Amino acid sequence: MNKKTLLFSLLFATIIISCNNDEVETSNDSDEVSTFGIRHDKDLSDYENVAKSNDTSLPNFDAVVNFSYSLDGSSNEDYTASGTLIDTEWVLTAGHNFYDANEQSSPAPLEGIKVKIGNDPNNPDAVYSVTEMILHPTWLAGNQEYSHANDLCLIKLSSPVQNITPVLLFDDGTESLESTVWFCGFGDYSEQAGQDKNSDSKKHAMSNTLDRKVDGFQTSLNGTTYTGGILAFDFDNPNGTINSLGDDHIGGFEDQLGTGASSASALDYEGATVKGDSGGPLFVKDNGVWKLAGVLAGGVTNPIPNHTDGDYGDISIFIRVSSSYDWILSNME
Numbered sequence: 001m002n003k004k005t006l007l008f009s010l011l012f013a014t015i016i017i018s019c020n021n022d023e024v025e026t027s028n029d030s031d032e033v034s035t036f037g038i039r040h041d042k043d044l045s046d047y048e049n050v051a052k053s054n055d056t057s058l059p060n061f062d063a064v065v066n067f068s069y070s071l072d073g074s075s076n077e078d079y080t081a082s083g084t085l086i087d088t089e090w091v092l093t094a095g096h097n098f099y100d101a102n103e104q105s106s107p108a109p110l111e112g113i114k115v116k117i118g119n120d121p122n123n124p125d126a127v128y129s130v131t132e133m134i135l136h137p138t139w140l141a142g143n144q145e146y147s148h149a150n151d152l153c154l155i156k157l158s159s160p161v162q163n164i165t166p167v168l169l170f171d172d173g174t175e176s177l178e179s180t181v182w183f184c185g186f187g188d189y190s191e192q193a194g195q196d197k198n199s200d201s202k203k204h205a206m207s208n209t210l211d212r213k214v215d216g217f218q219t220s221l222n223g224t225t226y227t228g229g230i231l232a233f234d235f236d237n238p239n240g241t242i243n244s245l246g247d248d249h250i251g252g253f254e255d256q257l258g259t260g261a262s263s264a265s266a267l268d269y270e271g272a273t274v275k276g277d278s279g280g281p282l283f284v285k286d287n288g289v290w291k292l293a294g295v296l297a298g299g300v301t302n303p304i305p306n307h308t309d310g311d312y313g314d315i316s317i318f319i320r321v322s323s324s325y326d327w328i329l330s331n332m333e
């Protein structure tokens with residue numbers, strides 16, 4: 001109902017951004033330009049268009065689903081999160097979407113969770129309810145730190161999803177550092193200029209360069225030891241002056257990501273991850289085939305000095321699918 005207003009706002013925002021660019025170039029101060037989640041010289045609609053492009057050279061973004069849910073079992077849909085169809089009736093997502101042991105005495109009740117298919121959760125192609133939630137056992141037991149690399153959750157749908165091909169899982173440890181990767185999710189941009197505050201954000205896809213892969217994080221429960229891993233990338237600014245995984249500043253948890261290089265180049269669709277993207281997929285190419293290699297868990301705190309969340313310098317942390325492949329497969333029955 002607000003389409004005309006929204007379109008006008010987007011055009012208006014474009015004009016403002018263009019003006020900023022001019023100012024930046026003349027003042028030679030472009031590393032001071034701030035943004036939220038996406039390149040300041042692009043619109044969110046550019047990233048939404050990639051997600052719905054059906055470009056066969058890109059990952060299958062159709063398999064990325066939206067969670068709209070409550071934490072108390074009500075139908076209020078207070079929260080948004082993301083996940084990926086890895087089977088016609090199973091979605092892989094992050095455990096913290098449904099169970100934060102610091103905030104909840106138990107995981108979110110299934111009756112308050114809706115799974116929405118399509119690019120626009122305000123007008124979904126289909127909506128499914130949930131019949132089963134399998135949290136990683138040590139996450140469920142309350143071992144909820146990044147350093148456990150166990151922030152995973154399997155969700156079973158009320159019936160199989162039709163007409164969408166589930167993604168393949170990256171099942172070995174051969175993810176190529178410095179390769180181009182894609183992220184996709186439903187992160188919340190509704191408070192940004194040009195967006196409708198009363199609508200859920202649409203599916204968007206952003207690319208990046210894989211900067212880190214780490215393995216060997218462990219948790220144990222009842223005599224069973226689980227091994228986890230992490231993948232990570234940073235959000236570079238277009239003129240290459242903010243390279244948070246390639247600089248000397250160590251943000252919170254950054255030391256756990258190991259050492260390595262990081263390109264200072266921002267890709268055309270370079271982006272960060274924001275609230276609501278949690279649980280969404282990191283796609284990495286495996287011998288020419290895009291596979292689900294990571295599940296968004298969160299970010300590094302203070303990746304650069306005086307950082308604002310979502311701005312250039314953000315570092316996104318993903319639970320590594322190949323490290324937890326056995327657990328995922330054995331629970332999806």
Ligand SMILES: [Ca+2]
Pocket residue numbers: 208209233234235236263265266270
């Ligand atoms: Ca980057």
Ligand SMILES: [Ca+2]
Pocket residue numbers: 234235236242243244245246262263264265
């Ligand atoms: Ca970088």
Ligand SMILES: [Ca+2]
Pocket residue numbers: 243244245246247248249250251254303
């Ligand atoms: Ca750094």
